[in-house]
Amino acid sequence: MTQTAGGADVLTAHAMVMLNDRPVVPLSPAIYEALAECEGTNRTLQVVTSAASRVTLPLRTSKAQWLVHADNGYYEGLTGRPMHWNGTAFVPLPEARDYASTYTTPPTAPIGSQLVLTFQARHAPSAVLGAHTEKLMRLLTGEPPAGWGLTEPLQHPWHTDDLTTHITNTSSTRLIVVGAGTRPAIATSHFSSLAPPASGTAEITTLSIGYTYDEDPPIPQLPSFIDLLSADHPLTALLAQLVPGRPDLTTEPRWTGSSAPIGLASAGAYTGPPGFSRKRLGPPDAPVTWYQLGDGYSPEYWQRHQDLLTHLRRAT
Incomplete structure (x- = not known):
């Protein structure tokens, strides 16, 4: 992945990737502007966080795709589907047959x-x-x-x-x-x-x-x-x-x-x-x-x- 200027960390023909390692990631003005740009350019906004991060409800229900970086790779934060970088975007890992292991670990706080x-x-x-x-x-x-x-x-x-x-x-x-x-x-x-x-x-x-x-x-x-x-x-x-x-x-x-x-x-x-x-x-x-x-x-x-x-x- 190549870093770019502006609000995106990576920009390709198919995706805009933003890295965010905050404990709680909101629908910030920068992410909101990135979503608008992606809608106008037919890209997917992919927000990447650590497994220790949480997202707010407005970000979770937006059109941004949440990717999580764990020790054993990447996965989709809302579904647990293992993902990998194919050169233009994060896409499902073809050989994956189960949820990402971190996704199935117990939550850190009472549900x-x-x-x-x-x-x-x-x-x-x-x-x-x-x-x-x-x-x-x-x-x-x-x-x-x-x-x-x-x-x-x-x-x-x-x-x-x-x-x-x-x-x-x-x-x-x-x-x-x-x-x-x-x-x-x-x-x-x-x-x-x-x-x-x-x-x-x-x-x-x-x-x-x-x-x-x-x-x-x-x-x-x-x-x-x-x-x-x-x-x-x-x-x-x-x-x-x-x-x-x-x-x-x-x-x-x-x-x-x-x-x-x-x-x-x-x-x-x-x-x-x-x-x-x-x-x-x-x-x-x-x-x-x-x-x-x-x-x-x-x-x-x-x-x-x-x-x-x-x-x-x-x-x-």
């Missing part, structure tokens, strides 16, 4: 759980944006968001008017929102203009809340929270799942377990499919149907999620 809510919404041109995230954070943490921004650390205190102005002046925006309370809470949001002839803004947001191993996430309360949310802020859909992970919402390059579904809310009043527990939520003029999929601890219930999606697509 708790992360409640992950992914919702979609459509907003009128005059709507104040960010209200869904604020409402959910208040319900789940007791506090509103502290701030928002494009990179970490965040640049702006939480004001929905400022956030709305920024989004309406940009055709497509990805944002980070952090909670203000003692409980870790981070949302990553994508706002984009609705395709003509519709007008307004489409939103996809994933909100993650961290819990320690001896805490119970508020799974039984989720339908009532969604009911309160949809009363003021209509939803298109919401998926709730539980993910094993660090309570601080950072990620180690090690296996911590599989996610499991809790439930799915879909705008509209539905009656099926058979065998699914459902509950009508929201106001009469904008109903939402909540389907209980599982307890958040049984990954095999993802099949129920697929069966439900198939039914809903047929129904609509």
Whole structure:
């Protein structure tokens, strides 16, 4: 590999490589700019850290590929897949038949759980944006968001008017929102203009809340929270799942377990499919149907999620 000038340590026709050996690697302004450059040049951004590093949730969910340098080579931080440098990029090791050995070692800190809510919404041109995230954070943490921004650390205190102005002046925006309370809470949001002839803004947001191993996430309360949310802020859909992970919402390059579904809310009043527990939520003029999929601890219930999606697509 050859060092280059600028923010990249290596630049080829296929990849931009950035080396970062910090204990916690965030979605920094330099990485954010590199992601934008890679998107414009059809490259993959590959961020390389040591096995002792962790990445923040915004970096983990970005389009950057996380590579880990261990004693026995390189591997993909999120999957454990062994990798090697082929002269133009890090690619899977052809002869590998198992996870990288470091990936299967125990995490360095106790693993708790992360409640992950992914919702979609459509907003009128005059709507104040960010209200869904604020409402959910208040319900789940007791506090509103502290701030928002494009990179970490965040640049702006939480004001929905400022956030709305920024989004309406940009055709497509990805944002980070952090909670203000003692409980870790981070949302990553994508706002984009609705395709003509519709007008307004489409939103996809994933909100993650961290819990320690001896805490119970508020799974039984989720339908009532969604009911309160949809009363003021209509939803298109919401998926709730539980993910094993660090309570601080950072990620180690090690296996911590599989996610499991809790439930799915879909705008509209539905009656099926058979065998699914459902509950009508929201106001009469904008109903939402909540389907209980599982307890958040049984990954095999993802099949129920697929069966439900198939039914809903047929129904609509």
